[in-house]
Amino acid sequence: MKLSKQFQLYESEATQFINELKRKNPQLEESQRAGRALLWDKEPIDLDQAQRAIDSRVKQRAYVYK
Numbered sequence: 001m002k003l004s005k006q007f008q009l010y011e012s013e014a015t016q017f018i019n020e021l022k023r024k025n026p027q028l029e030e031s032q033r034a035g036r037a038l039l040w041d042k043e044p045i046d047l048d049q050a051q052r053a054i055d056s057r058v059k060q061r062a063y064v065y066k
Contacts, residue, residue: 011019022028
């Protein structure tokens with residue numbers, strides 16, 4: 001879908017804000033990537049070690065408040 005020339009140059013307020021923020025703080029995207037890596041990018045799970053951890057758990061009693 002092709003928009004008319006009037007709408008091709010349109011930029012929303014949100015887009016303008018983000019572009020201005022990036023211009024003022026050039027390292028913003030790099031710090032976002034570092035934060036994402038810290039919280040979300042995890043190492044692959046070792047399935048054997050995970051299974052051993054599940055097998056070694058001690059079962060909780062049915063009613064613990066005695």
